[in-house]
Amino acid sequence: MELNPHNIAATLQVLRDPAGIPSHPAVFQVLMVLTWVFHILFVNIALGSATLSLYGFTRRQEPQWERLSIGMTKAAKVSVSMLIVLGVAPLLFTQVIYDPQWYASNILSASWAIGFIFTLILGYSSWFIFYFKNHQGAKPAIIVWGIVGLAMFVLDGFIMHALSYQALLPEQWMEWYAPDGQVDMSGSTIHAWQAGRFLFFMAMSITVIGVFLKAYAHYYKVREDYAADYRNFVNLLGSKIAIVGLVLQLVTFVWWLLSLPEHLHGFANPMSWIIMVFLAAFALLLIKQADQHHQTSYKPLFYAAIMALLVAIFRELIRIQYMLPYGYDILDYKVMEDLPSTALFFLTFVGVGGLVGGFFLTAIYKAGRTQGVYQASKPVAKLADSAVGVMIVWIAIFFLVGIWVWLKNAL
Numbered sequence: 576m577e578l579n580p581h582n583i584a585a586t587l588q589v590l591r592d593p594a595g596i597p598s599h600p601a602v603f604q605v606l607m608v609l610t611w612v613f614h615i616l617f618v619n620i621a622l623g624s625a626t627l628s629l630y631g632f633t634r635r636q637e638p639q640w641e642r643l644s645i646g647m648t649k650a651a652k653v654s655v656s657m658l659i660v661l662g663v664a665p666l667l668f669t670q671v672i673y674d675p676q677w678y679a680s681n682i683l684s685a686s687w688a689i690g691f692i693f694t695l696i697l698g699y700s701s702w703f704i705f706y707f708k709n710h711q712g713a714k715p716a717i718i719v720w721g722i723v724g725l726a727m728f729v730l731d732g733f734i735m736h737a738l739s740y741q742a743l744l745p746e747q748w749m750e751w752y753a754p755d756g757q758v759d760m761s762g763s764t765i766h767a768w769q770a771g772r773f774l775f776f777m778a779m780s781i782t783v784i785g786v787f788l789k790a791y792a793h794y795y796k797v798r799e800d801y802a803a804d805y806r807n808f809v810n811l812l813g814s815k816i817a818i819v820g821l822v823l824q825l826v827t828f829v830w831w832l833l834s835l836p837e838h839l840h841g842f843a844n845p846m847s848w849i850i851m852v853f854l855a856a857f858a859l860l861l862i863k864q865a866d867q868h869h870q871t872s873y874k875p876l877f878y879a880a881i882m883a884l885l886v887a888i889f890r891e892l893i894r895i896q897y898m899l900p901y902g903y904d905i906l907d908y909k910v911m912e913d914l915p916s917t918a919l920f921f922l923t924f925v926g927v928g929g930l931v932g933g934f935f936l937t938a939i940y941k942a943g944r945t946q947g948v949y950q951a952s953k954p955v956a957k958l959a960d961s962a963v964g965v966m967i968v969w970i971a972i973f974f975l976v977g978i979w980v981w982l983k984n985a986l
């Protein structure tokens with residue numbers, strides 16, 4: 576079949592879920608963009624801290640590097656679990672409004688999409704071995720576990736990138752599915768990727784780990800076992816790394832813009848300029864403050880979160896533009912308004928997410944800043960009780976709604 580924008584548009588329409596979606600598409604779009612910000616920040620912290628811990632490991636004769644290597648190994652271990660959990664939300668939202676694109680891309684590279692899970696398990700297991708073995712006086716050979724772990728994480732990032740990118744190119748799907756008319760059902764090929772875009776996310780990991788180090792130095796300020804020397808070393812290192820990262824981000828961002836199809840007019844997009852100005856201003860700010868290694872704060876980490884939000888919006892804006900020639904507009908997705916499920920979703924988000932998430936974050940934050948055993952204060956203990964309470968209410972509502980729907984249909 577000859578493909579033209581007209582019948583690609585028709586194909587995309589029929590690939591949509593005929594059951595429609597339960598709320599206005601913009602709701603899913605906003606949630607997708609927002610939740611992805613958290614995913615990518617933890618991707619960046621994981622890749623950055625894993626790289627830094629391996630580098631620190633090679634310099635572990637110096638006590639500060641040894642300590643940092645051990646600390647970053649732990650940070651990477653936690654961040655990988657966070658990025659996985661926080662990847663689920665945008666994945667679900669993408670699948671709701673961009674289901675034709677996401678599923679087609681995944682099926683066309685199915686072996687990679689499935690292999691992603693196994694390589695992630697392999698990488699994470701390998702990283703855990705490195706984590707268990709990376710302590711004072713560790714044997715040099717254990718670095719192999721860390722290298723395998725990091726290599727798998729980067730590979731998984733690449734697979735994620737290819738799946739996201741292939742989803743934007745529906746005019747090529749037929750050629751990938753049946754090259755020269757011969758159907759290829761193996762799903763064993765990565766069909767398309769964009770170096771500038773992928774490397775931009777890798778460069779962003781350098782920036783984010785830099786500002787993460789600065790926040791780390793600030794966080795441990797209150798602990799006596801984190802001497803000023805070590806904290807200053809980490810803070811200064813963080814500034815240097817973040818500055819390098821921001822410069823690389825600027826270069827790779829321009830590369831990304833240059834690789835965009837002409838009709839997207841990458842350089843005419845105001846968001847492109849907002850991002851470039853932001854990156855440059857952020858770098859200049861850090862350069863200006865670079866010699867103040869005694870001064871620590873969470874501000875740079877906060878700026879990095881804003882940067883991630885801008886990138887997330889840009890990513891979505893160009894996806895909308897990529898889809899324009901095919902008349903694909905999420906706003907005309909069939910809506911089957913389902914108020915109870917939407918209400919339940921938001922109540923869960925605010926109630927369970929707020930109280931349980933809030934409790935964990937508060938307790939972990941405070942516990943980490945305490946030397947020795949952490950004793951919860953009264954407000955934190957109250958927050959814990961409320962978190963347990965809201966979970967009980969949530970489970971009760973979950974079953975009651977299920978039983979109610981079941982009885983309503985059965986009787």
Ligand code: HEM
Binds near residue numbers: 727
């Ligand atoms: C080490 C593991 C992972 C790495 C390094 C990673 C990295 C990335 C990167 C770099 C992107 C942006 C790609 C682009 O726009 O070109 C991305 C997007 C994404 N990732 Fe991950 N990721 C990982 C694991 C996961 C997991 C486990 C999930 C889900 C449970 C997930 C869900 C997503 C989603 C939904 C997107 C956006 C897709 C879209 O907008 O269409 N990621 N990831």
